[in-house]
Amino acid sequence: MSDIYGVHSSMLGARRNLRRNSSPSADVLRDDLSNSSGGLPRPLDLSRSSKMFSPASSILNSPIALSPSSSTSSIRSAARTHQYRMNAAQEHRTYHDSCQRLLTHIGSVTTICDELYRNNKDRAVFYPPFPKAQQQKQRMTPQRSMTTSALMAADSSMHLETASQPDMSSPSSLVDSLYNHHHRRPSATQSDYFGSASTSTLVASTNSIHSGFLKQEFNILHLDLKVGHASTDLHTTLEKTSIANLLDEKLAQCKRHLDNLYNRVADTSSKVLVTGDLNSGKSTFVNALLKRELLPADQQPCTNMFCEVLNANINDGLEQVHAVPHVEKYDRLNPATYHIVEMRHLDTLIMDDLDQDRYQMVKIYTNDARAAQESLLHNGIIDIALIDSPGLNTDSVKTTAVFARQEEIDVVVFVVSAENHFTLSGKEFLWNAANEKTHIFIVVNRFDSIRDKDRCKRMILEQIRQLSPATYEDADDLVHFVSAGNVDLEPGSRKLDAPDFARLEERLRAFVLGNRTKSKLLPAKNYLVNLLLDIGVLSEANQTDAATKLQEANETLERDMPAYEQLLRARDRMLNQVERLAEGAVTTIQRQTIERLQDAADQVQNAIQPLEYPGIFLIWQYAQDLCESMAQALVNEVRHAEQQTKQDTDQCLETLHQMAQDQLGNFPRVANVDGMFLRPRDRRLMIQVETTDFFDLVLDEKLSGCALSMGAVAMVGGRVMGFKDAVSSLWNMSSLLGSNNMRRLALPVISVVSAGLLVYVVADMRNAVERKLVRKFKQAVREAGYVEAQGYRIGRDARKVLRVEGWEIQSRLQKAIESKEQKRNELEVVIQTSQESMAYFTALLEKSTLLLDKVEAIHIDQSKIEEPLKM
């Protein structure tokens, strides 16, 4: 089984087991020990080695472990130290590699977040209210599984995890792939991978992966949707834009957090706090670690402030002591925040401050000339700062406990004197610290002054068991019985206690690294895993959403298109029809009105029949009445024509409306005939009565004179003998009388004729005025073009009303077309955005899935991981 970094995973997997429970392979040991220890009497007894380095109980119970002077024991110790050194070196490499990978991936995830942020700004990202429901609906297509498979295959790093890689040919979806991908991890590796104290979030992530993204809620991208979160119609209760804004904020928050994580992972510094009882040998221990007489050690309590020892590299290579009055204000680049003290005056500074209490902390920048793998302060991977603290007493215990809880403190080393065991203050500190840091590195110092070492070990381990059970569990790695005072600070020398101390150093280095992993790498990895899972869920939900929208839009477009095209065709046809119908109706109305009025005008004499003749003396008034009556008769006819037009127009409107409704659906009729012909118009045609209207002489001048005479004679004679007889008498008389006689008779005859004519005229005046006025009226009608004018007027009014409805129909048709066009445009926009969205989220899903696998492939050893991590 190959491992992700090219290191055989069985070796990595077994590494910790080897470290804890077994010895390295006999061959390796044989080679190594023959080199380092100048040859060994016999190979290591592997059958017993598994018990040898088991937890504290083995130390307490094993007879081998209890025989300190045996050569076998020292061989085993050397072998373990050697193995530990190899492991530590491997761990350093792994840590370094993990750091680099994580930094790269944090960068990639930040880019994804940036893209998502921009995308969300352009068009609101769909935020699934119930990812689970979304995901249940979503069964990913084999095509995408294949795509991912292809991508995974293309990624060279993927082949390194063949054991845990899913069979990409069989699962029907990426969800299944991910499920298998994680499900098929060997159980031992899995528990190992997530650690005994693995974080709840990571477990949650794993569960969510196991159920294939089927999560109730997001881990990181969870939005605080106070309204409608429990409602299925979330998007109706919360504006889409509000959700987009919330997601914006969340993404911005993510980017800030990713920046922090980047800085934390990139930051190579780590802090180790050394604390313990008064005079337990803390300063001596720090000096022993540094292989340098740096801090003052004395029988009397001498350390009254925190002394932080850092590598001079980070102070431009200068060995300096910075006495800091206020820790929170300290800035190495701002000399105003500290006092520089010469290194040779360090002892005096620390001793003097015992009484003066001027400084809260001393920062000591020192050079470490040893090789990287020997140096604790600067080993090429991380820069460790050692902080020597004041001895614990009732005053300092709380301050130190607070200090120890700080996030930047990766490891707490508790130094206890083998002579004094744990004091009350020491116990109180450990109890306090146990809340935050379950594993404490315990140095039982001054072991050289103990005679019954086994008893001492047993007693102190028993105390540790009660004070810090987790530490006790790992006592082999975390509890060390040493004599720091016996470590020779001269390079190259090797005192009696040196092997134990070397072992302690190795364990401490590994423990620091392990805790660095906990404080820096694991949160970063977990965060990336959870964020990528969320991005996966979001991408899938958006993919589904976009696909649904695309399908719906296409279907709607397909459904609406024929109706739209039909409406386009119908528009011109219908407008033509409306025009034709209306014009037809108007023409008919005009024609009928003219015919009707013409008839009325022709028959206007009928209007005078009902009038009663008042006699010759009132004949003027009678003539007036005749005019009035004829005019009124015509006006009445006009009114009737208007009335008829209203009815015809209404009927035509109804036809038009019905026709439009067939196409456009129901809508109210806007044109109303009630408003027609309301405005008073001068429809009355009046003629003036004149004197001549009373005389209707139909003959010319001669004939009229003759007629008059004849009339008079006829009247007189006619009265006497009848008209015929009178005329013949007159003839006979003129023949008999001759011309002279006739001349004499002329005057009286003329007089008689005139009188007769006058009588006739007076008697015929009624008829004359009637005939005359009728003729005159008809002539006036003709001359005024009254009939046509009224016909056109009435037709015009009808056209106006019909046009109103026509315009309404036209505008409704236009609106219907525009609305359909707008809908079509909207649908086209939806189709385009959905296609873009699908493409974007498909790519994002592939990218995030690929990245997720890469992040998951980063190996982080959690064997010493302590408390659950807060995301």
Ligand SMILES: Nc1nc2c(ncn2[C@@H]2O[C@H](COP(=O)(O)OP(=O)(O)OP(=O)(O)O)[C@@H](O)[C@H]2O)c(=O)[nH]1
């Ligand atoms: N025998 C023996 N004495 C030691 C050992 N380590 C330290 N001492 C002595 O213990 C005394 C106290 O040592 P320090 O290193 O000052 O102790 P400390 O815990 O730093 O003291 P304070 O900071 O004052 O609490 C000194 O006299 C050291 O010489 C050891 O391993 N064996």
